[in-house]
Amino acid sequence: MKRLFLFAVIIGHVSLLLSQTVLPELKWELAYTKNLTSPPSKFIPATVPGAVQLDIAKAEKYGPYYYAENWKDYGWMEDQYYIYKTSFTKPELKPGQRLVFVSRGIDYQFQIFLNDEKLFEQEGMFTWVKLDLTDKLKSKNELRIVVNPVPKKAPFPVDRSQAANVTKPAVSYAWDWHPRLVPLGIWDETHLEIQPASFVNDVKLNYELSKTFDAAKIKLNISGRNLENVAYSWKLKDAKGNEVLQSSGKFNGNELVIDKELSKPELWWSHDHGTPYLYTSVLEISDNSGVLQTISRKVGFSRIQLVMNEGAWSEPSGFPKTRSNPPAQFMLNGRKIFVKGTNWVNPEIFPGIITRERYNKLLDQAVEANFNIFRVWGGGIVNKESFFELCDEKGILVWQEFPLACNHYPDDPHYLQILEQEATSIINRLREHPSLALWSGGNELFNSWSGMDDQSLPLRLLNSLTLRFTPEVPFIPTSPLMGMGHGNYVFRDPSTKEEVFANMNRSHFTAYTEFGMPSPSSVEILKKIIPEKELWPPKPGTSWESHHAYNAWVGNTWLCEDILNDYFGQAQSLEELVKNGQLLQCEGYKAIFEEARRQKPYCAMALNWCYNEPWPTAANNSIINYPDIPKPAFYAVSNACRPVCTSARLKKFQWREGEEFTADIWLLNDLPKSIDGGTIVVKLVSGNYSAELLKWDFSKTQPNVNIAGPTVRCKIPSLEENTFKLVLECVGHPEYNSEYTMVLRQSAKKAKGTAIMNQ
């Protein structure tokens, strides 16, 4: 059975959401010390979940870490031991009942003491703690959690490489858009609970979909303690609450298997391809005294695969012959889908304060952006349960990376042991979510700056563990794999001066899984984070630099003033600078998303870097400012990702009067259905000037197929304005219209250096 089990199509693991009696909220306090041999006397109030830094900041009145360079004041907190404590009275326990301490996450190395006796220790923030305290209880009890200082791999410099032998997210150790602020402490739901004497502690719902999707063989594996003769009742309900399957009876021992077949299951789809249909699995156990426990979980039925890209098998040609590129084409429920999405990063520097509401807002925005996938980047955390529940509900696929990024994680027995523990916890927590579409070992591990390779044991281990627990979910050791592209991250390459247009037009990749386009944040945000005296003009060495406007990545990133000055002349105000920068972000992102789509079907993915940000940056590649404020590029990207839209392949951004302008006109269609024929009118527009360049009568498309149309050509006319637009109008379908703004390099006498206003 065990062997066969490996190859069954498995999801639905409901063991984690078991009903039980949760005791009144614990009141926590926190203290810190350089040295555990000199225990601290002073305790301050602690918020759980949260972070030690936030508790100290509140108690000791630190300025907000996101303002100016306040974050630097928090540095000393990395090197302290922290002691959380809480007291509680022993609750009344009926015979057989257990009092269990449950925490969904403590960051990062910690020990747990009850009444000064050490009961437990752990390294790793993603493995839930379930600690049975029953036999050690006194009438009055004190629970203490001692958290070690931030782990730092020696002798590395003060950067992400200090995280190279831990499963703690590397991003906190500083990144090109994230300050050095390394969270510690209890970061997810934590409580005491009374578990009944007869208790189900694990329910796994596995299923196998028939090839034609017309039946799901369901297998429910239930286990627990003292279940002999306990009654059970299991129901599967559809989205309307109708019971579609049921099973009931009595336990005969502590394990139970229920086999059922659901005929014609409604499938779970990403929101753009169908309905993210969810059933509900409800298990109730009861005895003469009544219901003992109810365990409820959403279940979605789907099949997700990563298959070869069209045309990839015919490469390479000739001899000597190397292998073909690995697959990078998602197939959902038997349908090849082009995934458009984004790289998700931590929405807070301190994950302890991320709420379901924040996730909900950001996920609604992703649907609005026409995104059907998140790559949850390996530099950050594995999100809380509510993230995945909401992705299930909203129909957004999740590419989940393990917490490895841009480091050489070693073949070291201790690291491998912690990684195995953490990865096993992560896999078993997420495996039941229908939104789970892809596992990845981590970020950019097969590039020189990480230096890991196919022989690295941590990645072989992750391949092995994901195969063992979720053989039905694809696994890749890292991104990019061969044929996938990361970058570029600027509108114009600082060394080659190649613009995003030319760069993308000559590229040939199976998937663009990271590409960025920076812009400054809005004036309103800049004023909130940069002291007034530093605000204008922006300069390196100020809060602008701390907030990633200068020297963040290669070249003069992320503000990229040199590029802005070249196109627009020196900005005369903060407002002008922001507008110019945001225009480039809009046009750059449109160029990449649309070119990636035009390269379908060889290309099958377009995911920008990055979606959101964990604090308010001064400049960044994100399309949403902290906490959830869309930049103009958000709307530009949303347009570029419409399932059906007109599109133009441009050659460059800046033109001169009299130059021959060309652009290739396309109709893009990612829908699983045909689009009726029609007419697209292409115009060149600038101020009051408007000229029709072309009328293209296109015929009915195939489902999920683009149409390459004609190339428009004209001489750039004499124009008054410094910008012009190429406008694509689809007659009778304004929802397909697109437009592209370009700049005109005026001859010297005309040049005014005025701002380009983004609409």
Place this chain on the structure above:
Amino acid sequence: MKRLFLFAVIIGHVSLLLSQTVLPELKWELAYTKNLTSPPSKFIPATVPGAVQLDIAKAEKYGPYYYAENWKDYGWMEDQYYIYKTSFTKPELKPGQRLVFVSRGIDYQFQIFLNDEKLFEQEGMFTWVKLDLTDKLKSKNELRIVVNPVPKKAPFPVDRSQAANVTKPAVSYAWDWHPRLVPLGIWDETHLEIQPASFVNDVKLNYELSKTFDAAKIKLNISGRNLENVAYSWKLKDAKGNEVLQSSGKFNGNELVIDKELSKPELWWSHDHGTPYLYTSVLEISDNSGVLQTISRKVGFSRIQLVMNEGAWSEPSGFPKTRSNPPAQFMLNGRKIFVKGTNWVNPEIFPGIITRERYNKLLDQAVEANFNIFRVWGGGIVNKESFFELCDEKGILVWQEFPLACNHYPDDPHYLQILEQEATSIINRLREHPSLALWSGGNELFNSWSGMDDQSLPLRLLNSLTLRFTPEVPFIPTSPLMGMGHGNYVFRDPSTKEEVFANMNRSHFTAYTEFGMPSPSSVEILKKIIPEKELWPPKPGTSWESHHAYNAWVGNTWLCEDILNDYFGQAQSLEELVKNGQLLQCEGYKAIFEEARRQKPYCAMALNWCYNEPWPTAANNSIINYPDIPKPAFYAVSNACRPVCTSARLKKFQWREGEEFTADIWLLNDLPKSIDGGTIVVKLVSGNYSAELLKWDFSKTQPNVNIAGPTVRCKIPSLEENTFKLVLECVGHPEYNSEYTMVLRQSAKKAKGTAIMNQ
């Protein structure tokens, strides 16, 4: 412990060679039937190990399968059931003794009956059978083994694709150098043995080498039955028989762990880099009655890694950026070594008749060829134990593929289950051999003609199993990986007409893991396999074609008469044809091996396709004819693989008078030591003509580093002969000399179409 165990450096698994009492040889008989419901009455004598085809051929006087087209007469034997039977009298067994039937290999699906009772069944020829018969014995016993017909995946055509869901080697289903002859039957050592009452049935010797190689921590895990209070004595002896470690005592239960540290172990090296040093581990168990069991095994201490090739991290450049190529550089005991070797194929069509002597001869020849590695190609069998024992002794690295080749092996539960069983057996059998250098999932699985990819569960499973049992041995899912090259397999590409010289000179690969160069076999061999009336001139549709001279691979392979005719004119005799063909093989192989070496350090491997052959071909890429007869190319390759030699990069094969001839001169050094400076004289020689083109004074080399020398240039002079040679002489070191033969396209009046005699 289990978890830690995974990451220990482990080899040495001696469980398979346990001393016991082997009963007198069994006398086997064989019968066959189309249908098991009509059991056969007629039995013929059977040779065990062997193959059913060979027994029938002998009994029923078939012509030898290698002659003419006799192999076609054997076709019907694929579709029969076979019954092996043997009788034996129950031996006297002392209390607790067990009578066990042991077979190291039965091909492919079979059932075992004792006295008409079915005791066992298995699918898979690589999992040893150990069947305890004791409790079922009568005084007279009959053992029957029923072997199923050749498995054939439906509805595939009669070719290798019929093997796409079995672990049976695909080569037997026909290949471009192997006829359709699919072995069945008992193919490896098979006997009855009496095991003592107290019995050790598993001994694992694992070790961990210190980083600096100055100590080996040894862990011996012993297990068995009825061992309580039995005495044990373990010794590790060096190559001279001196005891270097020992441990003795009494068992306390059925399991025992011995931990010892060997200081300053002699390391195991490949023959060209040092001594393949072997220790001997001897375990003896005894009780009052004396020695019960002695278990002895060779042990070698080494560390093998696959690391990144020099320069590979700096690729790719620019954005979008994909990953760097995977590692293809072997490192043995901390030293990067260039591996020169070959692709090993089955040395017999029927592996049952391969002997230790055959292995020994072929392995001695490999050492003579300056090969330090075999890639044991996944289309063939996993060799018998003696192959690996001899590789250990002779210092030849083994790259072992699992039995998957050029097929799409499915994500099918039954296939995966058999693959897991067979792979586990293979891994645990080979893991103790110091020669084991690399696991590979199989041949060319990530190319279009196989259609497997990184998501294929069979390959993820093999990655997982090799990680679990041999984390210290590198694993690759297939060859080629990205950056590795397979091919070309001809002197001149049939479609592009590009010669091997230009092809290799423009190539840039981390490893050339397959490349071929065909030639006809010697006249003597041709006369043995082709009926006299078909012998001259060779024609398609005759035994020439059956023996792979025509239409074997793409184009007119492997005889390649069109290419020969172009260079040499129509051959006037069989002798001339063979000589011309063999000259091209010599010059072609030299060009590839030497160019691959010149591309060091970026390139780190050169392995030709193929070494040997399983039957006498008429034409093939092998450098050894069946069974062990070197072709002229064997000696050419041996020269090209000398650890130190002069070398010339040529541009092409055929020249005309007056053309500008150029060649780049090199000194190649794969030794881990410096070569003193010296002088190389380069000459152009043809018949009596000889001209010195250049004297190059080279300086002392670095260890394991080549030197690129000058480029010689001259006008091709007027020559009488149709060929000329470039001769490189190293003054005072004739052992470094090299020479290259090229052809001169004479003007029409001179052309004589004479044979080119190969020296």
